Amino acid sequence: MKRAIYPGSFDPVTKGHIDVIERSAKLVDELVVGVLNNSAKNSLFLVDERVSMLKELTSSLPNVTIDSFDGLLVDFAKSIHATIVVRGLRAVTDFEYELQIAQTNHEVYNDIETIFLTTRLEYAYISSTIVKEFASHGGDISHFVPEPVIERIYAKYRK
Numbered sequence: 001m002k003r004a005i006y007p008g009s010f011d012p013v014t015k016g017h018i019d020v021i022e023r024s025a026k027l028v029d030e031l032v033v034g035v036l037n038n039s040a041k042n043s044l045f046l047v048d049e050r051v052s053m054l055k056e057l058t059s060s061l062p063n064v065t066i067d068s069f070d071g072l073l074v075d076f077a078k079s080i081h082a083t084i085v086v087r088g089l090r091a092v093t094d095f096e097y098e099l100q101i102a103q104t105n106h107e108v109y110n111d112i113e114t115i116f117l118t119t120r121l122e123y124a125y126i127s128s129t130i131v132k133e134f135a136s137h138g139g140d141i142s143h144f145v146p147e148p149v150i151e152r153i154y155a156k157y158r159k
């Protein structure tokens, strides 16, 4: 059985993330979306909020589950017996960083392979950072994030 992890911060989840989830779920038996609980990073959403939004958005995908992790990705992968890491590549600028992480993870845990999905062109420019910047100024984010999370993002900036 092939179990894969799609790790990320998902702060917030974007349409690009959902596209990668839907497409990679078709390639494996089980896909675990791993939400990084990074206490050092000043995140907009608590990890539980990110997990719950992702659960809501993927509820129609039977082989997708959502979990959170802290520490190293390879340790999380070992703990859930996953052997594949999925990452999305938007542009060549993503590549160097992603290559480094993939090679490091493979070096320390030989059983793990990273596969990259190229982002669909219509989502290639979307990043969580830009979504936050846009939303913080009251900009229209409906092109970038799934409908159910739009209001939750604005609500964070109203506080």
Ligand code: PNS
Binding pocket: 007, 008, 009, 010, 036, 071, 072, 073, 074, 101, 104, 105
């Ligand atoms: O959505 P992001 O922030 O680009 O995701 C980055 C993520 C979560 C994949 C990466 O930071 C990660 O795996 N962090 C866990 C710690 C780790 O294992 N780092 C990689 C080895 S240096």
